[in-house]
Amino acid sequence: MLKSTIEKVCFKEFEFYVKRDDLLGEINGNKARKLAFYFSQNYSKNQRFISYGGVQSNALGSLSIFCLKKNIKFIFICKKIPSYLKENPCGNYALALKNKVEFLEVNNTSLKEYALSLCCKDDIFIEQGIANLNAEQGYKELADEIKKQSINLNLEFDIFLPSGTGTSAAFLARHSKFKVFTCACVGDEDYLKKQILELIQDYDFKNLQILQKNQKYHFGKPYKEIHQLYKELKQECFIEFDLLYDMIGLSVALKRKWEKPLLYIHQGGILGNASMLQRYAFKGFK
Numbered sequence: 001m002l003k004s005t006i007e008k009v010c011f012k013e014f015e016f017y018v019k020r021d022d023l024l025g026e027i028n029g030n031k032a033r034k035l036a037f038y039f040s041q042n043y044s045k046n047q048r049f050i051s052y053g054g055v056q057s058n059a060l061g062s063l064s065i066f067c068l069k070k071n072i073k074f075i076f077i078c079k080k081i082p083s084y085l086k087e088n089p090c091g092n093y094a095l096a097l098k099n100k101v102e103f104l105e106v107n108n109t110s111l112k113e114y115a116l117s118l119c120c121k122d123d124i125f126i127e128q129g130i131a132n133l134n135a136e137q138g139y140k141e142l143a144d145e146i147k148k149q150s151i152n153l154n155l156e157f158d159i160f161l162p163s164g165t166g167t168s169a170a171f172l173a174r175h176s177k178f179k180v181f182t183c184a185c186v187g188d189e190d191y192l193k194k195q196i197l198e199l200i201q202d203y204d205f206k207n208l209q210i211l212q213k214n215q216k217y218h219f220g221k222p223y224k225e226i227h228q229l230y231k232e233l234k235q236e237c238f239i240e241f242d243l244l245y246d247m248i249g250l251s252v253a254l255k256r257k258w259e260k261p262l263l264y265i266h267q268g269g270i271l272g273n274a275s276m277l278q279r280y281a282f283k284g285f286k
């Protein structure tokens with residue numbers, strides 16, 4: 001059973017709480033919660049996992065660790081990998097290479113369709129970002145964990161976590177006694193709602209509120225104010241957050257007035273910061 005601590009922090013005189021899912025271990029953050037179901041299963045000697053997505057995704061890194069630990073062959077479908085990255089591996093791509101992931105690069109075709117075409121009878125197909133119904137188990141456990149910790153702390157929370165596909169926020173809200181808030185880090189609010197409904201057709205959004213971002217962000221693009229917030233949080237709170245999701249999430253959460261104490265769920269995956277910081281350095285941000 002996973003368990004992480006809750007820490008009280010103060011940033012520019014605003015006090016809030018951080019659920020330190022980044023400290024869960026090699027596999028941490030939302031990927032640890034999403035993989036809880038798979039850790040509870042037994043797999044045969046010849047088992048294969050097949051997934052797809054970006055070569056710097058946290059899902060790739062976490063799945064590579066999981067499959068190495070379980071002695072499972074892991075095949076990952078991606079777009080053409082830049083020659084510079086092949087010659088200078090870093091971040092989740094470097095970790096995946098170390099963990100013996102088999103990369104298949106494709107052009108001019110759907111990554112998902114190609115990945116599905118490779119699947120044989122006993123292969124396990126994992127959606128991009130581990131966005132599937134099996135992720136619910138880990139978030140039911142997280143909701144129970146937060147409930148117990150809130151009793152010990154004698155606090156009622158408003159919970160916030162940023163979203164890519166919305167899988168984490170949707171399942172946490174379904175099982176949490178506290179109101180859950182999120183924002184879209186990929187696309188806009190309508191796109192996020194559509195993603196959630198594609199995963200969970202009957203989702204009612206009763207306990208999940210999608211907050212609007214302060215401005216539009218293109219996923220993976222460097223932004224001066226995001227880089228500045230990242231540095232300030234690290235210096236003042238002594239916590240490193242993920243640049244792709246946490247920073248957009250916190251840029252929203254820290255500007256909102258909360259009725260109850262804010263509990264921010266750390267998304268983990270800071271290994272991915274290595275490649276993002278390279279982008280910021282290339283843009284002149286040090």
